[in-house]
Amino acid sequence: MACFIVPAAEAIAVTAAYVAVKKNEQKLQAPKLAEGGKLADNTAKITWSKRLSWLMGLLWGGVLLLTFEHFWHGEVVPFPPFLTAMASPEDTAEMLHEMATVGVSMAVTVTAVWGVICAVAEAKVKAIRNALQKTAA
Secondary structure, X not given: OOOOHHHHHHHHHHHHHHHHHHHHHHHHHHHHHHOOOOOOOOOOOOOHHHHHHHHHHXXXXXXXXXXXXXXXOOOEXXXXXXXXXXXXXXXXXXXXXXXXXXXXXXXXXXXXXXXXHHHHHHHHHHHHHHHHHHHHO
């Protein structure tokens, strides 16, 4: 019914964090650009804004697909109250229970998968960094 609302709320929070982190990273890189220095040094790394963009993609993609699926099945409508589960108090209680169980579990699962993706990517970058150091030495 409304399980996609929990990941949507997380996606909004992650998007706000992404914008803040990206702005901070650009602020830190600006002095290097002003001095004519290179932004990319010899060390390979994955920035936090890049990692957060992966999580944003996972969350927003899932939210859009679930919204479409719920719209397709008539659970989301283009007129108030927008969610058919809000028509009666009994349906609203069931919707809130679904959000608390299914919605939270989906958000946690997507975030856990993102954590695994980040760990694997960091391990690969570390292996590349070690290989570059070996060839340079």
